[in-house]
Amino acid sequence: MAKPTFSPEEQAQIEAICQRYPTRQSAVMPVLWLAQEKFGELSPPVLELVAETLGLPLAHVTGVVSFYTMYLPQRKGKWLLELCTCFTCGECGGRELWAYIQTHLELNAEGVTPDGLFWFREAECLGACDTPPVLQIEGRRMVFSLTPEKLEKVLESLRQGVLPPFESVPPRNPEWT
Ligand code: FES
Structure with a gap:
């Protein structure tokens, strides 16, 4: 398999990220995220690429x-779909949904469907406890107040290769609006 590389545009993006931090070591987390978005996973050759790019061990x-x-x-x-089964979500239907x-x-x-399309994991609190149970997709899109029906819509959207639309949750306290 060919050695993974960053394109010139990605290298420029990485240099811009590094400019935001006092040392290149401090930029490791956003650069790892960029690498994961590009390669889908952080395999040993990808880790070597990140280490070389940032000049880190x-x-x-x-x-x-x-x-x-x-x-x-x-x-x-x-x-990757992560269902929160932490205390609030777990008590409000998350554990039943997980089952x-x-x-x-x-x-x-390993939590993978027979067709290899969906990989489910349980998650710790995702910081949205007032709208349980919460599902997180690929670490960047949250689905609130999940039900089996809502889950089926999410899966259908992903089967088409589309992340479900961003869902805004109105604040519970009217004074916040
Ligand atoms: S317990 Fe699920 S988001 Fe906090």
Whole structure:
């Protein structure tokens, strides 16, 4: 397999990211995110590329990736979906939804559907506890107050290759509007 590389445009983007920080080491997280968006996962050759690009030891980059669950050393399905089953979401239907997803979508032991399209994981609190249960797609799109019906719409959209539209949640306190 060809060695992964960044395009000149991506290299320029990385240099712009580095300008925002006092050291190149400080830019490691956004550059890892950029690499994951491009390559889909942070495999060992991609980690080497990031380390070389930032002039960091490979062990430093690997350590960051192994600490944060948002980084994917190995992608297991085309779309990553994370259902919050932490306390509030879990108590408000998240645990039942997780059981439903596991059986209804026939997830394997790694949380992947038989067609390899969807990879489900349980998530810790996603910071949107007032609209439980919460689903996060590819670490960048949130779906609130999930139900089996809403989930089916999300999956259908992803089958078409489209992230569901951004969903704005109105503040509960009228004084905030
Ligand atoms: S407990 Fe699910 S978002 Fe906080």
